[in-house]
Amino acid sequence: MINIIILVIVGGALGAMLREFTMLMVPHLAYGFPLDILVANIVAAFLLGLVTALHTRKVLSDSVNTMVGTGVMGGLSTFSSFAYGSVVLMAASTASALVALAYVVISVVVGYLAVIVGLKLGGQSSA
Numbered sequence: 462m463i464n465i466i467i468l469v470i471v472g473g474a475l476g477a478m479l480r481e482f483t484m485l486m487v488p489h490l491a492y493g494f495p496l497d498i499l500v501a502n503i504v505a506a507f508l509l510g511l512v513t514a515l516h517t518r519k520v521l522s523d524s525v526n527t528m529v530g531t532g533v534m535g536g537l538s539t540f541s542s543f544a545y546g547s548v549v550l551m552a553a554s555t556a557s558a559l560v561a562l563a564y565v566v567i568s569v570v571v572g573y574l575a576v577i578v579g580l581k582l583g584g585q586s587s588a
Contacts, residue, residue: 465527472532476505480537493553494560495546498539499568505538506572510579518584543568 480501487497509530516526550561 464524468524468528469532469535472528473536474532476533476536476538478536479533480539483537493546493550493557494564495542495550498542498546499564499571502538502540502543502568503571503575505534507575507579508537509534510576511583512579514580514583520583 483501484497487500490496512530515521547561547565550557
């Protein structure tokens with residue numbers, strides 16, 4: 462049990478650093494569209510699909526799956542920032558409300574597709 466906790470802590474720290482680097486390198490777009498958060502979440506969705514498929518095929522061990530799937534992807538993805546960014550955009554103005562709606566739809570649809578692509582590249586067909 463303690464090994465699992467350590468794996469998640471180490472993975473989470475790595476994922477959080479990856480998220481911060483992503484947020485520093487990817488700019489916000491017009492109207493405050495949080496492209497940096499979108500990119501971090503889409504990359505995490507894709508990698509989670511890939512890691513899950515590889516684990517299912519026994520290419521990755523349970524330990525690697527725990528560290529990467531739970532730790533790294535948990536640290537890289539950022540639902541709270543996604544939700545907060547949506548609320549801030551929505552409250553700014555009518556134009557920003559449309560941007561916020563587009564951000565939510567793009568995040569969900571592209572995130573879903575990213576998981577499917579990751580699963581397929583990892584050799585597991587999606588449901």
